[in-house]
Structure formats: structure tokens, C-alpha cells
Amino acid sequence: MLVEWDWWTVEFGDAHAGAVGVLVGGSEPGPVYFDVGSGPDVPSTAHWSAYDGLHRRPRAEAFRAACACGWRGAAEYPLDWATVGDQPLHEADxxxxxxxxxxxxxxxxxxxxAVPxxxxxxxxxVEITEHLTATATDVPLAALRAAGVLERIATRIGRQAASALCDEGASAEMxxxxxxxxxxxxxxxxxxxxDQDR
Structure with a gap:
């Protein structure tokens, strides 16, 4: 199934990517499958815009916020189909x-x-991000090289920090x-x- 997140932050990445969740009959429906003829792969999606009731797809009754971590917003936002009309949701305002x-x-x-x-x-x-963004525009190859250096630094330091947390007996929850x-x-x-400490 194709996962299509509507919102994303650099700070939390994929762990807290956000999306508009769909409710049909008071619960989240399964994915929408697209009939593309015969073949072993049947594309599907859970993106809110696919739940428009067209082509025998489920029709969204309300929206709510959803997060990749599993959190779901308590508030429900009814969808006004009188305003949407017969147009596909992705074309509606x-x-x-x-x-x-x-x-x-x-x-x-x-x-x-989170720890500050x-x-x-x-x-x-913030300064590194600004410099890399400018360099990506002016000298893309240099920006790519710098990104590789930063990735290797982050990996090495991340291993050291994780190892120190293991030594302290930190739990996965903490x-x-x-x-x-x-x-x-x-x-x-x-x-x-x-594993690396062994």
C-alpha cells in the first residue's frame, strides 16, 4: 500500500509524519484499491482524497488528524458533501x-x-542547514559531499551516544x-x- 503523508518535519522525520485520517461509519476504513486490470500487483492507498465514493470506493464522512506513530486526533471534522458535490476530493476545495x-x-x-x-x-x-541549502543551489556537488560527511559524523556520534545510553541501562521507552x-x-x-560493543 502506498503511504502518502500530508505533513512532515525535519525534527521528527517519518516517526511523526502526519496525515488527514478518514472516518467512514465512525471508524477508519481499509485502503482503497485501484482496478488496473489483471496482474499480481494491485495498487492501493489510504490517502484521504481517495475516499470520494467514486468507482465504488468508500465515501469519507469525516476527517481527523493522524500520525505515523499511531496517534489519532479526538476531534472529527464532518465533510460537507453538499459543497464538494460530485467532484473528486482531490479537486475539491x-x-x-x-x-x-x-x-x-x-x-x-x-x-x-523530548530532550531539549x-x-x-x-x-x-540552523546555521548548517542555511549554509547547506545555499550551497545546494550554488554548488550542488559540494552540498552533496557535505551532506555525506555530516551523515558519517552523525552515524558515528549516534553510535557513541546509543552505546552510552546502553551502559546507563536506558529503556527503549525512555x-x-x-x-x-x-x-x-x-x-x-x-x-x-x-551488538557493536560486543
Whole structure:
């Protein structure tokens, strides 16, 4: 199934990608499958715009915010089909500000529980981002080289930090909360560090 997230942040990446969730009959429907003829692969999607009732697809009754971490917004936003009419949802002027605001509120809670970055480091990351963005426009190959160097530095330092957390007996839950990521991602970081220490 094709996962299509509507919103994403550099800060939390795929762990907290956000989307407009669809409700049909008060619950989330399964994915929409597209009939493309015969063959072993049947494309599907869970993107909100596919639930328009056309071609025997389910018709969305309401929207709510959804996050890749599994969180779902409590507020439901009914879809006004009188305004949408018979047009496909992706062509309609649909108000998604409610789900977006709810997802942003969810990210604020994740951010509040995450360990804060020291101010000098946060400022340095912003400066590096600005320099890399400008370099990507002016000298793309140099920006790509710099990104590779940063990736290798981050990998090495990440291993050291994860190893130190293992030595302290940190739990996957504590690491996940501190990083603002999922428990499974935190567990992989800790297990990888343990394997490298052997």
C-alpha cells in the first residue's frame, strides 16, 4: 500500500509524519484499491482524497488528524458533501486546517517531552542547514559531499551516544520519549549499539 503523508518535519522525520485520517461509519476504513486490470500487483492507498465514493470506493464522512506513530486526533471534522458535490476530493476545495492544527498540537506534546537540544547546538544546526541549502543551489556537488560527511559524523556520534545510553541501562521507552520517536526505532538504536560493543 502506498503511504502518502500530508505533513512532515525535519525534527521528527517519518516517526511523526502526519496525515488527514478518514472516518467512514465512525471508524477508519481499509485502503482503497485501484482496478488496473489483471496482474499480481494491485495498487492501493489510504490517502484521504481517495475516499470520494467514486468507482465504488468508500465515501469519507469525516476527517481527523493522524500520525505515523499511531496517534489519532479526538476531534472529527464532518465533510460537507453538499459543497464538494460530485467532484473528486482531490479537486475539491476541502478545509484541512482542523486536522493540521490537531497534528501540530500533537507535535507540540512530543516536542515538550523530548530532550531539549543545548541552545548553541540548536543554533549551529540552523546555521548548517542555511549554509547547506545555499550551497545546494550554488554548488550542488559540494552540498552533496557535505551532506555525506555530516551523515558519517552523525552515524558515528549516534553510535557513541546509543552505546552510552546502553551502559546507563536506558529503556527503549525512555529513549523513544527523549528523541521524539517510536519505541521500535529506539529499540533498534539500542540493540545496534549493544551488538557493536560486543
Amino acid at each position: 476541502v478545509d484541512l486546517t482542523g486536522p493540521l492544527a490537531d497534528w501540530n498540537a500533537h507535535l507540540s506534546l512530543v516536542r515538550d517531552r 537540544l543545548p541552545e548553541p547546538l540548536a543554533a549551529l544546526l 529513549v523513544a520519549t527523549g528523541l521524539g520517536t517510536t519505541r521500535s526505532t529506539a529499540l533498534v538504536l539500542l540493540l545496534t549499539a549493544q
